[in-house]
Amino acid sequence: MVAILLWLISAGAAFAAGPRIVSMNVCSDQLVLSLADPDQIIGLSRFSRDAWQSWAAEKARNFPRLSGEAEDVLLLKPDLVVVSLFDKRATRDLLKAHGLHLVEFTVPRTLDEVKDQIRAMGDVVQHPDRAEAEIARLDATIAHARAAASAHHYRVLPLERRGFVSGDHSLVSSLLAAAGLANAAGELGVGAGGFASLEAIVKLRPDFILVSEAGDRAEDDGRAFLLHPALERFYPQSKRIVLPERLTVCGGVMLADALDRLTEELQRVTQ
Incomplete structure (x- = not known):
């Protein structure tokens, strides 16, 4: 990342309108869409328009969607390619071998790491002022959410399909x-995350469970776990905080929107 930023500084004169950018990952898509000028964006990942994964899916429809392979990126000849370290290594190596400049982002586990990445992307797209404005908005929503929960010490269990819980070392935590x-997942002894049995969840008795969607329909076995009669008995809708997956x-x-939604949900379930 440092090498890329130094390269950007040295190439600044050539990028009077900002570098032309391709993003190959759904998470970097959203950072680019939030901070870059539209005419800087020449391609987004194949999942950029997936509303389940992307908070910016509708906005992404205004830009070309790529296949995820190196060939169409090479045809576009971007100034920079933004990728995740979880993207295919062979694809990343091929792009580098053809002389393209890659900016590689890791997966953040904390809000501080998220702020660092917003700042880094602000530098990459040459709009650091926008990055600082978004960080200020995030800080404001953190303060708002904390005020909503300040009078209580609620234990919340983030619970996903098939009984997966996000542990202490996760962004949701x-x-x-x-x-x-x-x-409350910390009491189950999981780190970044792991599966918990129905019995362990019921025995844990958190104040609330955090789920990604409401409703009483199960389209498959994974979703059916969350609608098990035992969970519905102890955790009806009044005990479920709903935070859509695309926000987390x-x-x-988008975490500012996630915190706003969390505040609204806290007010709903505690009134």
Whole structure:
């Protein structure tokens, strides 16, 4: 990352309108869409328009969608390619071998790391002022969420399909902690995350469970776990905080919206 930023500084004169950018990852898509000028964006990942994963899916429809392979990126000849370290190594190596400049982002696990990535992307797209404005908005929503939970010490269990829980070393856990909530998954002994049995969840008795969607329909066995009669008995809708997955699956400016939604949900379930 440091090498890329130094290269950007040295090439600044050539990028009077900002570098032309391709993003190959759904999380970097959202950072680019939030901070870059539209005419800087010449291609986004193949999942950029997936509303389940991307908070910016509708906005992404205005830009070309790539296949995920190196060939169409090479045809576009971008100034920079933004990727995740989880993108295919062979593709990244091929792009580098053809002389393209890659900016590689890791997966953030804390809100501080998210802020660092927003700043880094602001530098990459040459709009650091926009990055600082988004960080200020994120800080404001953190304060708002904390105020909503300040009178209580709620234990919340982030619960996903098939009984997967996000542990202490996860972005969701950092989000809860910022709002003054405790992640009950720590009591199950999981780190970044792991599966918990129905019996362990019921025995744990958190104040609330955090789920990605409401409703009483199960389209498959994974979703059916969340609608098990035992969970519905102890955790009806009044005990479920609903935070759509597209607001938490990536680290970025959408976390301000996630915290606003979390505040609204806290007010709903505690009134």
